[in-house]
Amino acid sequence: xFNEVEIRxxxxxxxxxxxxxxxxxxxxxxxxQHNGRLAKDKxxxxxxxxxxxxxxxxxxxxxHCHGRDADGGEDAPSLLKLQISGAHMTLVIQxxxxxxxxxxxxxxxxxxxxxxxxxxxxLK
Numbered sequence: 001x002f003n004e005v006e007i008r009x010x011x012x013x014x015x016x017x018x019x020x021x022x023x024x025x026x027x028x029x030x031x032x033q034h035n036g037r038l039a040k041d042k043x044x045x046x047x048x049x050x051x052x053x054x055x056x057x058x059x060x061x062x063x064h065c066h067g068r069d070a071d072g073g074e075d076a077p078s079l080l081k082l083q084i085s086g087a088h089m090t091l092v093i094q095x096x097x098x099x100x101x102x103x104x105x106x107x108x109x110x111x112x113x114x115x116x117x118x119x120x121x122x123l124k
Contacts, residue, residue, distance in 0.1 A: 047118070055121030057112055061104060070123050076101070080123050089117045 002010070061066065065076035072078035082089065093113050094102035106111070 023041070050115050050118045051122055054115035054117070057108065057116050058119055061107065065101075070120070079120055082120060082123070086117045086121060089120055090114070093117070 019088050058066075058070070062079075063070075065073055067073045067076075070079040072080075084092075090113055092101070093108070093116060094103060094105040108116070
């Protein structure tokens with residue numbers, strides 16, 4: 001059998017192991033959450049280029065109605081804080097809105113529309 005000193009030593013070792021594992025998992029979780037948040041907050045240069053090209057296309061075709069900053073104009077509503085999905089934006093750009101907005105399907109290919117949608121998603 002074990003004597004009292006060995007039992008205390010084993011109990012202390014067990015408690016210390018549980019504490020070390022707990023601190024390790026909690027610390028790792030905090031690290032991964034923080035690391036993931038930084039990756040999301042910092043857009044890649046590829047996505048920045050996509051948004052920049054989308055803004056350029058927006059300025060060419062959309063700003064005369066929606067305003068240079070997409071805050072609306074006399075002929076069209078503000079596009080700031082849109083509450084529609086990217087897929088819905090794509091459909092509206094490609095098909096237009098009857099008697100309100102022209103279709104841009106013939107002017108822009110799918111990649112260009114994707115760039116415009118990427119830009120519109122950045123508007124706040």
